[in-house]
Amino acid sequence: MGASGEPVGVTRSIVILGGGIVGSALAAYLCEQGGLMVTVLEAGPPERLIGSTGHAPGYLGVFNEVSVATELARASAEKYEQIRYGGRAGFDRVGGLEVATTPGGMADLERRATLAVEAGVPVRVLAPEQAASAAPALVDPRRCTGGLLYPHDGTTRADVITAALRERAVESGARFVYAARAIGIETHADRVTAARTATAAFPADDVVVACGIWGPAVLAVVGQILPLTPVAHPYVYGPAHGKLRGNSAFVRWPEHHVYARDHGDRFGLGTYDHNPLAVDIAARATDAEQPWVAAEFDPAVTAALDLLPAVSRFDPERRLNGVFSMTPDNLPLLGPTEDIAGLWVAEALWVTHACGAARALVQMMTDRPSEIRGLERLRPGRFAGQSAELCTERALRLYRDIYATT
Template identity: 45%
Template sequence: MTRRIIVVGAGIVGTAVAERLGARGDCSVTVVEQSSRGRLTGSTGHAPGFIGLLADQPAMIELARRSVDCYRRLQWQGLPGFEPVGALELAHTSQAADQLTARVAAAATAGISATLLDPAEAVAMAPRLADPHRVLAALHLPEDGAARAAVVTCALQARAAAAGVRFLFGTQVTGIEVRTGRVASIRAGSGDLPADDVVLACGIWGGDIAAHAGVHLPLFPILHPYAYSAPRAVAYPPTPLVRWPEARVYARDHGDRDGFGTSDHRPVLVAAPSDRAELDWPGGHLDDAVDAALALLPPPHRWQTGRRQAGLLSITPDKLPLLGPISGIGGMWSAEAIWVTHAAGAADALMKMMYDEGPAIAVLDPNRFSGESPGELRRRAAARYRDAGDDREHAT
């Protein structure tokens, strides 16, 4: 009997999982997505797409590498899936400069290219973003870049569909049936879909969907602001991604405008809205955070923000993904809290786990918080949000 697999969520993670499974040709794959076709209302739809290879966990480095390998080969409507623009990390204090030196050593250990630059070299690479009067040191990571999340998702969706994967758009999951310890079906729309496996890849809604099976996933939607400049008339050469780790800020050249994100604000955990991974801009302390981020730019290049976006992403108590089998329910799998940086690599790793062709990744085990208080896990997730080093990996 053909193995029946249902993937919940058609953002970049769910679509990547479906494409990997569909390419096998030995299973039946259905993707259930609450949004209509062509709309990316989850975190994928507003992801700035920062790709940073260097991370504290070797497993995350490997997932990022595999993702970049995938994105480099993709295009959609003439647009590439990945832009290899590199990245700069800027230090404004001697302590931050010392941390950049330590990251060079860590990069060498991981086999990632990294070079320390003097202030003049950094300003020459990113003159609109690096303030020559404040930069003390810089780190250049030439293998980093920017993914076009929508391009990657559309390209993978087309490949999955060509392989026979079925997509059910505009369909909500309202139940998961478990029989004798195994997943049996899901209720989607007005009917039931039999399933041998269910993969949760639905971002900020993952916790709500898991609850239908009596599972508590320590997955918390959290607000993350991103702001854009107004469109510019003058075309500039491509600029590397720029990060200010000590300020918890990162910036990207989007071509026709610049944008930046910041986690230098009070964490705001929320209930997931029903229809999109975004809130109306609340102002207040988020306005203060955006203003502080703008102050990092050279005075001649500080701009008035155009759109301010209160996006939502999923966060866990250790800020790492939940990837692998969910214990206690056979055939139930998690691919949650995964950013664009790691999406394709995580999809490949999960597919291999499902077919016993690759090992589980212990540090990403979805069950690693089992038995801990939900309230304590929520507190730890909020506390991890502002960890400065993790802003290097934001790709929501």
């Protein structure tokens, strides 16, 4: 140990707030650099992921009409594919299937296929019978006018990935502190000096906010406005279907704002086809799961289930209202804050983008170039000067078309 109590050779102390998939990935990548002391403060317990990561059903679609998002997804998928933890894989490349139910819907898919090819993302245009047979348990051939198959897409296990990243970080020297909710970020002369919980201060040269839906509350303590809107989202699980499968493509019906997957032992389905609901998440809320909003969600789920073949429709056994983050342009908030040196933001990141984004932020923090192009488009300060109401309104307007921008 050196005189200040730090391990010898440590030149910089970094405190990450939040130990979901993003905070854990940041810790793992930071620890690959020499001379850094990395501490993760996590409000929740070690054995359960209380944030959005603990609730994500796991779709990873590589193609996005914004190229930086495609690049982050591609980089993340490559990392997830290498991960195994507790005998389970982090990612199964089962493919992603987009299904059209009208000729107009198919025309839009063909437009997307052209863009995907331009972005270097493999995609196949499918005739109706081919689309139905790519996921026969989930696609009703009578309501299918064709589809797109993205063979590089797949399903993630966010809990497996997060556990593996945490383990890798700890083995490389990171310290995870649980039940440690940050309630303050200390600064001196517009520079970060520490993060604080109710009982302790953690000196820091850099603080990274990776608190997901709690990010705005955390940044508000230093007067920073984060243009992030937590939204409620319904996802339902069916009863066990008795056949162990799980290798079928993940399915999306973009015209209906619905998606479904086979979890192996049961089906799951989510829908965006309801009035968007902003959630005023309390700074001390202990879970990203909130009470089910029956009046909004039940009709949407019933309509969504109707898209499945009759034999696969189910009575939901579990109804989840999971909260996740949205921004006014459907893109993450990644990079330094503009007026506090050493304060960084890694927010509004999907599982789809988490690892690629964490690696890119570590490169920014250590002054190294990134292979990801277009990161400036994700600058956290890009909505400066726009009112909070306008930002929320724009974020909510994009909710139904989650893969669109602005």
